[in-house]
Amino acid sequence: MRVAVVGSGPAGFYAAGALLSADPPAEVDMLERLPTPWGLVRLGVAPDHPKLKSVSRAFERIAEQPGFRFLGNVEVGRDLHHADLVRLYDAVIYAVGAQTDRRLGIPGEDLPGSWAATELVAWYNGHPDFQQLDFDLSVERAVVIGNGNVALDVARMLALTHEELAPTDATDASIAAIADSSLREIVVVGRRGPAQASFTTPELQEMGELAGADVVVDPVDLEGAQPKSTNAERNFAVLQGFAAREPQGRPRRVVFRFFQSPIAILGKERVEGIELVRNELDANERAVPTEERETLACGLVFRSVGYHGVELPGVVFDAKTGTIPNEGGRVEPGVYSAGWIKRGPTGVIGTNKKDATETVVLLLEDAVAGRLQPKPDASAAAVDALLAERGVRVVEYSGWTAIDEAERAAGEKTGRPRIKLCSWDELLAAAERIASGKTS
Ligand SMILES: Cc1cc2nc3c(=O)[nH]c(=O)nc-3n(C[C@H](O)[C@H](O)[C@H](O)COP(=O)(O)OP(=O)(O)OC[C@H]3O[C@@H](n4cnc5c(N)ncnc54)[C@H](O)[C@@H]3O)c2cc1C
Structure with a gap:
């Protein structure tokens, strides 16, 4: 089974972790609009709370598992649409947080x-x-x-x-x-x-x-x-x-x-x-x-x-609560939600683990019960071909690792955890330097 997880914050990673450890394990493509993963753990949690940010170690372990792909710099609603995801994956989990x-x-x-x-x-x-x-x-x-x-x-x-x-x-x-x-x-x-x-x-x-x-x-x-x-x-x-x-x-x-x-x-x-x-x-x-x-x-x-969730084109949305209407994470068989876009913007990082696991349990139940539509087009190659056709500069996990290493190396010199690259140009250049084999 191939599942698209949209968003790479805690909810996305915990959902991916549960899917990858299912029996049999699912393949996960994690689609993230930024070139960097971890959602609010990188970009929300306060910088003077480094211990809280270290939950990212758990996310790294999930990302290292076979069957996982990170597709950064891919925005759903711009580069890929809901209809594409429904065609190209057996199931989709929206874990896009509350963006406004x-x-x-x-x-x-x-x-x-x-x-x-x-x-x-x-x-x-x-x-x-x-x-x-x-x-x-x-x-x-x-x-x-x-x-x-x-x-x-x-x-x-x-x-x-x-x-x-x-x-x-x-x-x-x-x-x-x-x-x-x-x-x-x-x-x-x-x-x-x-x-x-x-x-x-x-x-x-x-x-x-x-x-x-x-x-x-x-x-x-x-x-x-x-x-x-x-x-x-x-x-x-x-x-x-x-x-x-x-x-x-x-x-x-x-x-x-x-x-x-x-x-x-x-x-x-x-x-x-x-x-x-x-x-x-x-x-x-x-x-x-x-x-x-x-x-x-x-x-x-x-x-x-x-905070308030943002509507994604083609996906049902409750403008009052700012969430995707769902029952336990099931929007409909084949479409699911997890994290802040599922339950609203409350709870700590760990709350998203139980929340995302609940969603994945329902998804797997739907799969076993035959409620997921067969997807003859579902393949990694088909996704890659569509992204290439649309000219998207995808940042894969190796690209993120390159960014991560560059940031950590810069931080090490001054005893800081990292010095972040914080412009799109710098981030994409760092990711692509490695992809093209240049390690300056
Ligand atoms: C300022 C702040 C500080 C916080 N501090 C703490 C703390 O100290 N300790 C703690 O336990 N919790 C803290 N929290 C709460 C914690 O961050 C959240 O519980 C958690 O991040 C929610 O996870 P999520 O995955 O639902 O959303 P997010 O972490 O927001 O992740 C959503 C991801 O989806 C991506 N995305 C959005 N739209 C799209 C799209 N269309 N296509 C592709 N990708 C998309 C985003 O770029 C993002 O990476 C804090 C929250 C905030 C706002």
């Missing part, structure tokens, strides 16, 4: 200086589509909207010192820009209270361990809070600890503000401030706005209020 951000839907959201957190994340992580973005870090205060781990990542990254950033694989440009920025204060705004925040505790705790930034929590925000889960209780204890601290006079401050929602981003030519409204919680712990408003001067706003 949720908007706040408030005035001023499109002013220069108002960004999706994803844009900053992709920029400091070296995503080739985001290197031209020009973040003006010559401002004193940035506001991060959201109370999840991505909001923490953004606030923390902006607060790191040069010494903290230097050993990471963040891009050189982002290290210089952040370390030399004029930022003095990063405000993290949550619409509900400290007991409702969806931070995970170790990540929250880390905010209190920054070399160059004090953490500030107003004890008033903690009064009367009723944490309802173990995670919320642990978070609350950490926040109590923060509230009891005296600032140490570090150059930057990370300030947590709870019970506030943005209602407008203000400014003429660019962001100059943000208008916040005070909320109360109703009996169901929903945020209800009061009459109390406040304007906070700031030069940057990062919204981190969730």
Whole structure:
């Protein structure tokens, strides 16, 4: 059986792993729009968390198995279409993640200086589509909207010192820009209270361990809070600890503000401030706005209020949830989904393993029950011929390995895990140098 897995993030790799270890094993073509694999593990997870990125070792072991092919620089919807995949493979698994951000839907959201957190994340992580973005870090205060781990990542990254950033694989440009920025204060705004925040505790705790930034929590925000889960209780204890601290006079401050929602981003030519409204919680712990408003001067706003999947031409899509409608990962016999595009943008890297395995179990059930249509055209040669006919510069796994080796070698000289190649030209050139036997 030949299966196309679209997307090479955790969900794609875990799905591939389950398919390759099936009895009999399936052949897997992993189609990825970038020349590099690993999805958000490479381009989302914060560079100062190298241990989390090391899950890529497990993905490498999957990629080394017989029957696996990586076809990078192949975008489904542009280079190959759903109809091609249905013709050329016995089954297709979409594992394309959630490629866009949720908007706040408030005035001023499109002013220069108002960004999706994803844009900053992709920029400091070296995503080739985001290197031209020009973040003006010559401002004193940035506001991060959201109370999840991505909001923490953004606030923390902006607060790191040069010494903290230097050993990471963040891009050189982002290290210089952040370390030399004029930022003095990063405000993290949550619409509900400290007991409702969806931070995970170790990540929250880390905010209190920054070399160059004090953490500030107003004890008033903690009064009367009723944490309802173990995670919320642990978070609350950490926040109590923060509230009891005296600032140490570090150059930057990370300030947590709870019970506030943005209602407008203000400014003429660019962001100059943000208008916040005070909320109360109703009996169901929903945020209800009061009459109390406040304007906070700031030069940057990062919204981190969730992600949203993107529709692929020819594939069913639920625009409300931003997912491909499915039952346990089965869209219909022969078409499946896994990861964020299946269940929505929640959960950690490991969550995608159970999720992708569930999908593959259904796919294999369909195969055994004879529910997959016979595909006389399904062959690697037919896929290669079509890609060649369309002039696609496919990056195979050996091409990615060449990129990987070049990046690691560059990093080794300065004690960093890697120095990423972060333009399309550099990435494709590094991949193709090896393919053509040149190893300069
Ligand atoms: C900023 C951020 C930080 C995070 N930090 C952590 C963390 O520290 N720890 C943790 O456990 N989890 C973290 N997560 C969550 C974790 O990254 C996700 O659970 C996981 O990446 C989701 O996996 P996925 O495979 O569904 O999607 P993704 O990882 O997004 O992978 C999708 C892949 O599909 C490709 N693709 C998209 N469209 C197409 C197309 N049309 N054709 C071909 N390929 C396509 C993309 O390029 C991408 O490589 C973080 C998430 C974010 C956003």
